[in-house]
Amino acid sequence: MRYSHRLSDAVHVLAYIDIYHDGNLSSTAIAASVESNPALVRRLMVALRRAGLLTTQQGTAQPRLTRDPAAISLLDVYQAVEEDGRLLHVDDKTNLQCIVGRNIQETLRTAYDEVQQAAEAKMARITLASLIKTIWTREHEKRAAEEDSSR
Amino acid sequence: MRYSHRLSDAVHVLAYIDIYHDGNLSSTAIAASVESNPALVRRLMVALRRAGLLTTQQGTAQPRLTRDPAAISLLDVYQAVEEDGRLLHVDDKTNLQCIVGRNIQETLRTAYDEVQQAAEAKMARITLASLIKTIWTREHEKRAAEEDSSR
DNA sequence: ATCAGTTGTAACATATAGAGTAACATTAGA
DNA sequence: TCTAATGTTACTCTATATGTTACAACTGAT
Numbered sequence: 117m118r119y120s121h122r123l124s125d126a127v128h129v130l131a132y133i134d135i136y137h138d139g140n141l142s143s144t145a146i147a148a149s150v151e152s153n154p155a156l157v158r159r160l161m162v163a164l165r166r167a168g169l170l171t172t173q174q175g176t177a178q179p180r181l182t183r184d185p186a187a188i189s190l191l192d193v194y195q196a197v198e199e200d201g202r203l204l205h206v207d208d209k210t211n212l213q214c215i216v217g218r219n220i221q222e223t224l225r226t227a228y229d230e231v232q233q234a235a236e237a238k239m240a241r242i243t244l245a246s247l248i249k250t251i252w253t254r255e256h257e258k259r260a261a262e263e264d265s266s267r
Numbered sequence: 268m269r270y271s272h273r274l275s276d277a278v279h280v281l282a283y284i285d286i287y288h289d290g291n292l293s294s295t296a297i298a299a300s301v302e303s304n305p306a307l308v309r310r311l312m313v314a315l316r317r318a319g320l321l322t323t324q325q326g327t328a329q330p331r332l333t334r335d336p337a338a339i340s341l342l343d344v345y346q347a348v349e350e351d352g353r354l355l356h357v358d359d360k361t362n363l364q365c366i367v368g369r370n371i372q373e374t375l376r377t378a379y380d381e382v383q384q385a386a387e388a389k390m391a392r393i394t395l396a397s398l399i400k401t402i403w404t405r406e407h408e409k410r411a412a413e414e415d416s417s418r
Numbered sequence: 419a420t421c422a423g424t425t426g427t428a429a430c431a432t433a434t435a436g437a438g439t440a441a442c443a444t445t446a447g448a
Numbered sequence: 449t450c451t452a453a454t455g456t457t458a459c460t461c462t463a464t465a466t467g468t469t470a471c472a473a474c475t476g477a478t
Contacts, residue, residue, distance in 0.1 A: 121358035149365040175475035207272035219405040234389035326446035
């Protein structure tokens with residue numbers, strides 16, 4: 117399948133807004149960082165706004181997080197931007213004349229629910245704040261390494 | 268994204284082979300149950316065979332599970348048929364000139380790994396045997412309900 | 419009041435992967 | 449030898465994630 121980057125891009129947008137909160141937060145500027153286009157960023161922001169993670173104001177480039185990054189989980193973002201929100205998908209076109217075809221859909225749905233629950237529990241424990249912290253940690257490591265190699 | 272049914276279909280194939288082990292196990296017959304086509308079934312069986320879950324013999328319709336269904340986990344099947352095997356996908360095209368774009372890829376990769384690990388741990392605990400058992404349970408429930416309503 | 423810049427939104431184009439289909443060489447068993 | 453099956457490839461079809469373009473509505477500055 118073709119892989120969706122919606123979650124990754126949405127986290128990127130939120131991190132960008134937090135980190136560059138005093139800089140240029142236009143959809144064009146953000147799109148440059150995501151290496152995508154402004155319309156995609158705006159569409160993502162619509163979803164994030166609907167989920168109550170973000171406020172925007174038409175006409176001004178001032179998106180703002182509605183709450184502290186520590187109170188925004190990866191799960192919040194995931195559910196905001198992934199319509200379906202399912203990691204695994206049941207084939208709902210099976211032959212009902214067959215024992216397997218007649219019962220496998222509900223069987224798999226139950227099993228997939230368990231997997232989903234495990235994944236979401238983990239996602240709920242990863243916050244935007246922790247991700248941003250990691251971004252900074254890696255950034256400082258890179259700067260230190262750069263410093264080191266130029267000596 | 269367009270959803271892949273490879274995992275669901277692969278489980279279907281394995282369950283079918285186990286349940287109808289004395290019946291017609293041709294790719295055509297299995298395809299009828301999956302409501303798909305023989306080539307798809309054969310392609311899935313190639314993957315399952317490569318993963319050591321199945322043996323087949325060219326010319327004969329005799330696929331066989333290589334081990335007890337209790338020793339085959341959903342994770343085994345998942346890893347057999349999903350090439351990539353990743354539930355979440357990092358956008359690897361970000362602007363390296365930007366603090367976020369330069370560090371978010373590895374950051375998200377680490378986070379996604381944790382989620383993946385949680386999901387896989389759950390998948391490892393779901394066996395083909397338990398799925399087949401559920402299929403039978405639901406089948407018997409349906410038959411009982413049928414019996415009930417016709418009285 | 420006007421204007422430049424921006425968001426909100428829709429419509430359309432493009433690229434890609436999953437699935438469908440067809441074909442055929444190879445093999446097994448009758 | 450014949451039939452039916454698998455193994456494999458090539459091609460088509462289709463859904464959808466993303467890219468692109470366009471424009472109305474809105475904001476703040478001049």
